[in-house]
Amino acid sequence: MASVKLDNIQKTYPNGFKAIHGVDVDVQDGEFLVLVGPSGCGKSTLLRMIAGLETVTGGELEIGDKVVNDLEPSKRDIAMVFQNYALYPHMTVYNNMAYGLKIMGLSKSEIDERVKNAAGILELTDEQLTRKPRELSGGQRQRVAMGRAIVRKPSVFLFDEPLSNLDAKLRVQMRVEIKRLQESLGITSIYVTHDQVEAMTLGHRLMVLNSGVVEQLGTPIELYERPASLFVAEFIGSPAMNILDTKISEDGESVDIATNIGLALGNGGLPDYAGKKVKLGVRPEHLQLAEGSENSLPLTVTLVEHLGADTLVHGHFGEDETDMTVRRSGTLKTVPGDKLPISITRENIHLFDAETSRRIDL
Amino acid sequence: MLKRVHFGPSALPYLLVLPQILVTVIFFIWPASQALYQSLLVEDAFGLSSKFVWFENFEYLFEDPYYWGSFQRTFVFSFLVASLSMGSALLLAVMADRVVKGSGLYRTFLIWPYAVAPAAAGALWFFMFNPTLGILPYVLQFIGYDWNHKVNGTEAMALVIFAASWKQIAYNFLFFLAGLQSIPKSLIEAAAIDGAGPGRRFWTIVFPLLSPTTFFLLVINVVYAFFETFGIVDAITSGGPANSTQILVYKVYNDGFVGLDLGGSAAQSVILMGIVIGLTVIQFRFVEKKVSYND
Known part of the structure; x- marks a missing residue:
């Protein structure tokens, strides 16, 4: 469990392009924050900076009261679910989930317990644990990706558009499951999406990004009832305002x-x-x-x-x-x-x- | 499922495959069958008389310790050429994969050796390592090593292995680089978040995912080392000293065209042909079907 604090976070690429223009946000312990915006608004970049996959070129990033600007991703106590799931194709589902635990140096029995526990939460059968990711459907792969994040027992969950590869029906179903899971585990989560319905339904708070600038930060209802800018007004709500x-x-x-x-x-x-x-x-x-x-x-x-x-x-x-x-x-x-x-x-x-x-x- | 499309009878498909069939018949089937036939004959050195002897040439070969010696050398040679060229190519590909600036230039330079003809490559290494003229023996002299591959069989073998590997690195590099670039970046990132360091990521994620490429290259490299290194061996050592670099394909030439034992030479090439066919079968059976991680 941890809070995440972004203090004037900036990202400038070596070619001079400024992707993130100073973002401030204090994500509370157990909060579900959704970063939402159109393609290229910088939301994924921001998430990857929190994960440690992109360098932070300005400002200070804290996870659990510790500055992590220069820390390796593995040292940040986070877990991430990728858009394409990023499952290791040559490993069984079980080994996909156990990979990080083995590196942590946990005992075999401890690993087994955690994997079985996560599989139980996500309704993955023992038979499915022995399969390779390619033998699973899109929704099941998504569960495995979630499982790999859960077993690590991280302080922060990061989601990078995890539902965008699913069909419409499955997306609604998984959306509900993610929400339920986050509430039952109570782990601080940061979720990136371009889908405003997903953002509205999942987030305790939403951060609307546009060209690397925060347009508005607030609860879904605040954004709907009092959009701070024309951009937010047009972005939130369907059909558009x-x-x-x-x-x-x-x-x-x-x-x-x-x-x-x-x-x-x-x-x-x-x-x-x-x-x-x-x-x-x-x-x-x-x-x-x-x-x-x-x-x-x-x-x-x-x-x-x-x-x-x-x-x-x-x-x-x-x-x-x-x-x-x-x-x-x-x-x-x-x-x-x-x-x-x-x-x-x-x-x-x-x-x-x-x-x-x-x-x-x- | 696609439904099979039926076309009416027409001469066109036969006309279209005719050139390929002609090429195969004239340049492969015909010479191969000649070799098969020749391998069953014993001919005198002047080609004036020949006698049909069934499998005597093969029996003689299998009893010949020189032939087994050459076989053994060929295996050592192929194994070392394949591992050296694939190992260095993989290392270079991993580094090239990380290069952001000037990667095009870097890659172009690395691909160049592939465009060098085997004999030219052999000549290059011949001069570099020439015991009297070469730059490398001169340098080695300073650390007290007396290099002379003209008398030392091990050094001669090492030299042809270096030369043959060097030429194949470019080819392997291209395939490894393409293989590396087809591995999604997110997999590496996921492993990084899972706590795997660069070395561990390579051996547990990247290397297993490269295995289809690796297996394909292994077969290609073994075939290369077996059959396409003739020019290099001929230019550098001509099989010497004392047959120490006489690999199978060189022995075919040496026995047939220098020793004028046409029947024995033909028998050797028939055996080599069998090995190629075997490797090709492995290639199709395993590479194309089994070792695949694609969805």
Whole structure:
């Protein structure tokens, strides 16, 4: 058990490319932190730096109150699960799990006990332990990779997109298992993914990375309800948040939604932004249908997607044909070409500075 | 599963394989059958008369201590050439695998010896180790070692082994490097996290995963040492001194074209042919099927 502390961690490659621009985070003992972001955002690099597979070129990295910047991966008391599982193909499943233990110099009986114990937790049969990794299915290999991490009894688990090679159904199943396992073992875990659903469901806290910069660090609900930047707003949530290019009225009291339609901000408005351009975000699930309301926007439906539990309606409105997606639970009977009156409520909008893309608090 | 595709009868497939069949018949089947036939004959040195003697040539060979001596030498020679060239190639490949800057240049230089003709390579080593002119005997003199492979059989053997290995290193290097680069980096990283140091990682992870390459190269190198080192032996020692570097393939030439014992020489080449066929079978049986770690 250990905490992990990143203090202004930076990574600059020899060719001058700066992959990580100073990351600060304090991962509590037993916490599940998810690093999430699009490809190339630096999340894997950051994880590999924690593992000791990449050098840290700036800042201080602590695992369990010990600075580990220059420590070998094996001395950091961590275990890592790789995207491609990285199982040793020439060894049996048993030996794959026992490899690190043998190097630790544990006794045969101790190794056997730990491997059998891990196999029990992961529901691997004795027969499967004698097989080679290539004779296992993707999900079973994933379990073996987890097993190899568990038997080491590390202070910190590191996961590098462990589910991305699995099919959709198995991914959901393994996601639940990882969550359950982490909670029962209580081991500090850092998990990298590009899948925001995985991130939202697994993490106690999420760190959204973009081009090596931390966009936001917070609980899943915080990220969903109060995204700190336009990037986080668009990244978290599916389908993505609707973003409108608009501006604050000259008196700062309201925000323009469409020509002649404004939304009162209340709370004294935003005098600092009076007349300035802003971006307005509203999630598809927060758009209301407003039959007969005067202040509704007429959405011209272009495409309807029936998901069963929900209906997604894609359309556009206004002179500049701003695209918008609406999500309604249940079945909504509408066809392309229809005009749906929709309304936006003040509580559900997010405003972002058009220049800095940061959140504007009302 | 792919379904078998049926084509109508046509002369085209036969036409397409015809050149290959012609080459095989003219340059392999014909000479090989000639050798087989020749091995059953005894011919006088002038080629004026010949007599069919069944397997007498073979019987004579198997009773000949010189032939067994040559056999033994060939095994020692092949074993040492294969281990030396594969060992050095593996070492170089492991180091080249780690090189980040200028790796292209480094590799190109390492591949060059392969482009040198065996006789030219032999001549190169001949001059370097020439007891009177060579640079290396001159250097060895300073540490009090008197090198003369023209009289010392062991030194002569060592020299042809060096020369033959040197030429094969480039080839082995290429295959080892490709083998090393096909091992996923994450495996090495996983082993590092598991606490294995570089040496342990190499012997427990990398080396076992290279075994298909190693086995393939072993067969190739043995075949090379058996059959393709003629030029090197001829240029450096011509089998001497006192037959100490006369390996099987050289003895075929020596007995046939110098000793003019055509029947005996043909019998020897038939035995060599048998060895090649054996090695090729091993190659196909084991390399292509058994020793594979690919999914």
